[in-house]
Amino acid sequence: MKLSARVEYGVRAMSVLALHDRSGPLSLREIARSEQISFQFLEQIFLDLRRAGLVGSVRGAKGGYYLALPPGEINVGDIVRALEGPITPVDCLAGHQGREARCHRSEACRTRHVWEKLRDRINEVLDGVYLDELIGPAEGRLMVRAGNH
Amino acid sequence: MKLSARVEYGVRAMSVLALHDRSGPLSLREIARSEQISFQFLEQIFLDLRRAGLVGSVRGAKGGYYLALPPGEINVGDIVRALEGPITPVDCLAGHQGREARCHRSEACRTRHVWEKLRDRINEVLDGVYLDELIGPAEGRLMVRAGNH
DNA sequence: CATAATCCCGACTAGATTGGTCGGGTATAG
DNA sequence: CTATACCCGACCAATCTAGTCGGGATTATG
Numbered sequence: 001m002k003l004s005a006r007v008e009y010g011v012r013a014m015s016v017l018a019l020h021d022r023s024g025p026l027s028l029r030e031i032a033r034s035e036q037i038s039f040q041f042l043e044q045i046f047l048d049l050r051r052a053g054l055v056g057s058v059r060g061a062k063g064g065y066y067l068a069l070p071p072g073e074i075n076v077g078d079i080v081r082a083l084e085g086p087i088t089p090v091d092c093l094a095g096h097q098g099r100e101a102r103c104h105r106s107e108a109c110r111t112r113h114v115w116e117k118l119r120d121r122i123n124e125v126l127d128g129v130y131l132d133e134l135i136g137p138a139e140g141r142l143m144v145r146a147g148n149h
Numbered sequence: 150m151k152l153s154a155r156v157e158y159g160v161r162a163m164s165v166l167a168l169h170d171r172s173g174p175l176s177l178r179e180i181a182r183s184e185q186i187s188f189q190f191l192e193q194i195f196l197d198l199r200r201a202g203l204v205g206s207v208r209g210a211k212g213g214y215y216l217a218l219p220p221g222e223i224n225v226g227d228i229v230r231a232l233e234g235p236i237t238p239v240d241c242l243a244g245h246q247g248r249e250a251r252c253h254r255s256e257a258c259r260t261r262h263v264w265e266k267l268r269d270r271i272n273e274v275l276d277g278v279y280l281d282e283l284i285g286p287a288e289g290r291l292m293v294r295a296g297n298h
Numbered sequence: 299c300a301t302a303a304t305c306c307c308g309a310c311t312a313g314a315t316t317g318g319t320c321g322g323g324t325a326t327a328g
Numbered sequence: 329c330t331a332t333a334c335c336c337g338a339c340c341a342a343t344c345t346a347g348t349c350g351g352g353a354t355t356a357t358g
Contacts, residue, residue, distance in 0.1 A: 001150070001151070001152055001229070001233060001236050001237075001238065001271065002150075002237070002238060002239070002240075003150055003238045003239055003264075004344095004345070004346085005345075005346065005347095006345085006346080008239055008241070008260070011260050011263070012259070012260055015259050015260060025304095027303080027304065027305090028304080028305080029303090029304080038346080038347060038348085040347070040348060040349080041346065041347055041348085043305080043306080043307090044307090044346095044347085046305085047305090047306070047307075050305095050306095057304090057305060057306090058304085058305080058354095058355085059304060059305045059306080059353075059354045059355065060303070060304055060305075060353090060354045060355025060356060061301095061302065061303040061304060061354090061355055061356040061357070062303075062304080062355080062356055062357090063303075063304045063305060063354080063355070063356090064304075064305085065305085076263055080150070084150060087150050088150070088151070089150065089151060089152045090151070090152055090157055091151075092157070110161070110164050110283055110284060111157070111160050111161055111164060111283060114160070114225055114274075114275075114278050114283070115152075117274055117278075118271065118274045118275065121270045121271070121273075121274050122150065122267065122270070122271065124270075125263075125266055125267045125270050126263075126267065129263050129266075134259055134260060134263070135259060153315095153316070153317085154316075154317060154318095155316085155317080174333095176332080176333065176334090177333080177334080178332090178333080187317080187318060187319085189318070189319060189320080190317065190318055190319085192334075192335080192336090193317095193318085193336090195334085196334090196335070196336075199334095199335095206333090206334060206335090207325095207326090207333085207334080208324075208325045208326065208332095208333065208334045208335080209324090209325045209326025209327060209332070209333055209334075210325090210326055210327040210328075210330095210331065210332040210333060211326080211327060211328090211332075211333080212325080212326070212327090212332075212333045212334060213333075213334085214334085299358100300357100300358090301356105301357090301358090302355100302356090302357090302358105303354100303355085303356085303357100304353100304354080304355080304356100305352105305353080305354075305355100306351100306352075306353070306354095307350105307351090307352085307353105308349105308350095308351095308352105309348100309349080309350090310347105310348080310349075310350100311346100311347085311348075311349100312345100312346095312347090312348100313344105313345085313346090313347105314343105314344085314345075314346100315342105315343080315344070315345090316341100316342085316343075316344090317340100317341095317342090317343100318339105318340085318341090318342100319338100319339080319340075319341100320337105320338080320339075320340095321336105321337095321338090321339100322335100322336090322337095322338105323334105323335075323336075323337100324333100324334080324335070324336105325332100325333080325334080325335095326331100326332085326333085326334100327330105327331090327332085327333100328329100328330090328331090328332105
């Protein structure tokens with residue numbers, strides 16, 4: 001029940017990008033330095049973030065990355081899914097939306113409900129926190145956007 | 150963001166134990182067969198479940214395992230923690246209750262709230278489902294015990 | 299144009315983790 | 329005494345993780 005370092009770094013880096021939103025692209029080398037993350041590892045991470053459409057890039061000198069959407073429109077769930085694929089606590093649930101993957105045993109389905117519920121709550125939390133809430137206002141507490149509790 | 154096979158097997162096996170509660174110990178070989186789990190792997194899992202006090206064991210012929218508590222007093226969170234240790238989505242949070250582990254960067258703490266919230270929701274879901282809800286009544290839907298939403 | 303900065307990307311790797319297996323204990327019912 | 333069961337440390341192959349490496353393509357600047 002752990003998130004990878006990829007995700008942790010990804011979210012941190014994205015929050016830096018959010019802080020400097022609308023001030024031109026930020027180079028990975030800068031982000032890596034300020035967040036104490038391996039530059040080359042961060043490169044890999046941003047390739048995935050770009051492919052997922054969460055960031056845009058400018059190549060060449062003075063280039064870098066920028067948020068593809070306003071900070072208020074990117075949430076942590078988006079980042080996690082871009083870096084780790086669909087969020088699902090057990091593979092049994094991974095079947096493509098509706099078709100049960102390979103849950104042959106009726107036995108297994110006794111426990112299926114728990115994992116489904118768990119998956120849904122995890123997604124709710126992650127999808128409920130947006131980059132703009134992450135960065136400010138300073139010392140600000142996290143607000144739940146969708147008011148789901 | 151995955152649970153291990155250990156946990157999946159553990160919860161399934163425990164639900165079998167709950168089904169046959171108060172009818173003497175059940176041997177691992179039977180459970181392994183009925184749940185299609187490697188017997189020797191299941192042995193390892195049950196050593197941990199016993200050490201955590203969730204099951205008791207009877208050695209020798211006609212021996213086996215039984216629930217150490219009524220099915221209504223063992224929840225999925227107990228099982229997960231017995232088999233995987235404390236539930237925490239990022240290591241940054243793993244510090245022993247109150248002392249922050251090694252969250253030196255003030256940076257990292259921008260994201261800390263999210264992980265804390267996530268950890269808490271995961272624990273809520275897992276701690277909210279008890280073995281007796283898992284096994285019955287047949288086709289019964291999961292009820293939330295603590296009514297937290 | 300030359301150069302440096304920067305993104306892009308496939309291949310590689312050391313170490314940890316996972317999901318087991320193996321071999322041999324010890325206890326107990328019959 | 330023997331079969332059945334739990335107990336337990338050691339081992340193992342495959343996979344995953346967190347990087348590293350080397351080079352290529354693109355662009356601002358001098």
